[in-house]
Amino acid sequence: MLENALLYPRRDGGWRTILIGGILSFFGFLILPIFLLHGYTVRLLRSAALDVDEPPQFNDWGELFVDGLKAFAINIVYIFVPYVLVLISVGLTVLVGEAVFGGGAAVAGLSILVGLVAMVFLLVVACTLPVALTNFAVEDRLGAAFEVKKIISAVFTREYGIAVLLSIGVGVIVVVAFTIVGLIIQLIFIAAILGATGGAGGDPTMGLGASFIGIIGFMVMIGAILIGIFVGFYIHMVVYYLLGQGCGPSLVSTPQIESSTSE
Template sequence: MILDIYKDSIEFASRKISILLVLGVLSFFNFLIVPLIFVYGYNYKIIKLSTQSMINVDAVPPEFSGLKEMFIDGLKYIVVNLVYMIIPIIIIAFAISSKSQLLLLIGFLLALICVAFSFLAIPHMAANNDSLKSAFALGELKEIMSFIGYGRYIASYLGIVFISLAVIIIVAFIIGIIFNILGIATLSISTAGFGQVTQLITNAILLFLVSPFLLIFKNRSQGLIYNLRG
């Protein structure tokens, strides 16, 4: 079932290239904050759609529309993740400043637990009429996690991380091969300008295509994994 979710999510993320470019451009301007909020709002839109979907259907990423609603949803997305992570962040920051390895370990372990809950919190909010309160219903989230199976749940999340890293490595490797075939890599050794160009092209592909693709893949998987609650 988990492998089916990954397959569905990869296919889902591949079905609308225009959305990848939109997310890529917005991500480029993340430092302006507002574009970042819209990116999170679109993340939420995908998760919500996925909580209402079946696996292995011909679903496509939603349109980038309803900007007011997306902005509000983006703020909710940020608030939920911030609330879950604020205590671990404070503990880790204090541990670093005090050079306490024990406190640092506690902070990281707490961060992992909070990430596990926040990963379910967003789709749980989406599945309950966008109720912010539902995102912090820890008892309900724990029950869902238990129903899915703790080992299965953790493995499903680690699978997303592994696939994302694998995609980045494979894409970078393919780009390198293409540069070699075209002779660009050879030129870049003798000319610093070519080296900068190849790096710029690689970064652009990763930013405007690969990163948005992985973002959609992760959000689709997140919503479908939540559906395993039965």
């Protein structure tokens, strides 16, 4: 499963898709690209669940945008509304604790307890949300994202559990790799600056060389960030392919798979 996931984004001219996805991610601050990326995630989950070999493309932009809006709404229901309820619960806990215990350590303990419960709840949501989005993608109905019984059944399958663990593993490896690369770039940059200035007590006339190296270092940093954006989208495709593949067998009926294959 992992090998297929790592190769999946590159199949059938996938580099064009990665390029577009990276550009949309870079311009995410304009808001509109965020909805397009959400829409592409829906397509990605649908393709993975239906076991399509090639990744979906960025086309039919209107449909992509509408699917992105729906996916964004599903995210709000699954994440933000419960998050607000958690905040309310924390507030009530503090108020009740002060009224009953008069504040102090007891209230702090209750707040910590509620915070731990909130963390567990958010972890459950993080595992459930991709399945809800996949069911919405496959059924092409907004209500499908809230079919609780079907979604929970898919969450507790062996295949989806493996997919989640593999996704976490990929994420950890990427974070560690980026951290190491970032540290190496910083060390090289610092060493170059010290070399140009002759060390901490170096000749001030070497400031021009240090400035030049500083510019080069800044350009390298910008380049690393840009590369990181495209790599990040690549990993996004890998992770959501894994998750879609993991829950797909539980969400997709056999006739649907056969019809998709015959096409």
